[in-house]
Amino acid sequence: MSDARLPDDLDALVEGWLDGTLDAAEERRLGRRVARDPDAALRMARGVLVHDRLRDLLRVEAADAGEGRVLPAPPVAARKRSLSWLALPALAAVALLCVMVAFRPEPATAAAALDRLARVSGVGDRTYAVRVVDHGPGGPRVVASEAGGRKPGVDGARLSVRGADRFVLVRTFGDGTRHVDGSDGSVGWSVPPTGRVHVSRDAARYRRGVPGEGVDIPFIALPENLLRLRRGYRLTLEGTAADGSRVLVAERDDRRRRGPARVAIRFDAGGTPLSIAIDGLDADDAVGAADAGPRSVVLELESRDDLGPSFFDHASHHAPDRPLHWE
Template identity: 40%
Template structure:
C-alpha cells in the first residue's frame, strides 16, 4: 500500500474523509482480494491499538479535580515529562502490538500460498473418515425419507470416492457413495431398491455443501473453489496446533457457503476440520456444519462400491 492509500485508510478510521475520498478507498478495497485483506489488517491493528491506548491512558493519568490552581514551573515540567514518557511508552507498545498482529495474521499472500500448498497435497495420504456435526442452535428435523446429517460419518478417498453414512432416529442407516465412476444409494431395508447411476454426482446431494457448490468429497475441487471464489485470510493456530484459514465468499453470484473455516496440520497438509457457515436454505438442511477428522486408515477398494453396504439379495436398479 502506498503512502496516499495509508492516509485514506487512516482518514477513514478517524472519520474525516470526504465523499470523494471514501469512494476512492472503496474502489481500491474492491479492486483485489489482497487490498481487502490489507484494509482488514489495518482495521484490526487500529482497534487493538485504540484499546491499548485507552487502557494505558486510564491507568497512567489519575482523575484530577475540575478546578486546579495554576501549576508551578516545576509541576509543569514534571507533567510534561510524564506525558512524554507515556507517549514514548505507547509508541513502543504500539510497535509490539503491530508485530503481534502481523505475526498472528500474516499477509494475504501467505494465506494464498498455504492454500496452493494444500491443493498440491490434496490427493496424498490414506483414506480418511470424518464426523459431521451441525452447529445450528435448533436441531435439524429429519424427514421420513431423509435422515439428518448431524452425527453422520463421511469416508473419503481422494480424488472422488466417498461413502456417507447417515442414521435415522430409530437407528436405520441410509448410505450413499461413489467409487469414482458410479454413484449409488442404499436406503434402509424395506425403503426401496438400491440405485446405481453412471453420474458420479447423482447422489452427492446430502454431502455437506454439495448442493451449494462445495462438495467436500472432492477435496481438490473444494480448495480450488476457495482459491477462486473466496477471499482467504489466516486464522492463526487452534489449541491442537493446527493452522487455520478463513475463506469469505467474494460475491453472492458464486455458489457455496458464505464462510468456510479450514484447519490443517501444517507439516502434513492433512485437513482436520472444516466449517461451512451461511449455507443457502433453498433445499433445507442446516445453516452451519462442521466436519472433523476421526481417523486415517486404508479402507480397501470394495468399501467404496455399493455391494459392501447391503445384502447380496437386495434389488439393484441401474439408472443410466
C-alpha cells in the first residue's frame, strides 16, 4: 500500500489491516493509534464487525449448500436472521460447552489426551515442586546468596500457576533467602531478597530466566506449550494406573524442532497434570556448559488450593516499603 496514505485515514488502515495489505510501518501506525486513542479503537472495532460476520455468514451458507465453492442462492431471510449470527464457530463453541459439561470421557488417543491436558491445565491454581533430576554438564547450580548477582537454580523451587500467564516461581539461595519471579498476567515482576523490586509491562519478562523457557518447555504457560507438542513429537498414551492416573509421553521425532527431547505427563482422571517430567532440555540451545542449565527436570503437583486474588501480584511477595524499578 502506498506511503502516500494520509496519517488520519484510520478507516483505510483498518481495511488494509484486515486484508493484510499494509506495510510494516502502516501496521505499526495503526497499532499505536489504537493503543493511544480509545475513539480510534472503537472505530476500528466497528470497522471489523462486518468483516468478521461476513466470513461466518458466508461459510455457513456454503456449508448449507453442501459445498464450499459457490455462494448459495439468496437465503430465506427469516430463517437466516434467526441463526445468522450464530455462525459456525459460535455453534461449535456452544456445542463444545455442552459436550464438555455433559461428558468427560476418558481420552481415547494420545492426541485427544494432549488436547484435554492443554485445556484443563489452564484452569484453577496449581503449585508444583520443581526437582532437577539431571543437572547437566554445568553441575548443580548452587548460589550461596544474592551477593554475586546470580539467581538460584530451580532445584527445590516452587512454581505456582494460574491460567495461561500468571505464575510465581520461588527459588531459594544457599543462605535461605528467596528470589521470587512472577507475573499477574499483565505485569511481570522480580523480587530479589533485598533492594529494588523489578517490574515490567512485559508480563513474560521474568520468565526468561527460568531454565527451559528458552527451549519452549511446558514450564509455566502449560496450555500454550503443551499444544506445541502436537507437532514434531510422537505421542504415546500409556495405560491407566491403579490410582486412575495415566501417562502421556511425547518424544521428539523431528530434530528440526526446538524443545525438550522427551516429556512425560502423568495426569488424573479429571485431566489435571500431576507430574511433568522433562528430559533433554539441553538438546539444542545450550550455549556452553555454564549456560546449559538442567538437563532433566520434574514438576510434581503439590497443591490445587486457590491462592487468592492477590497471590500473583508482586506486592504479595515483598514488604510495602520496597522501591519499584520499572523496566
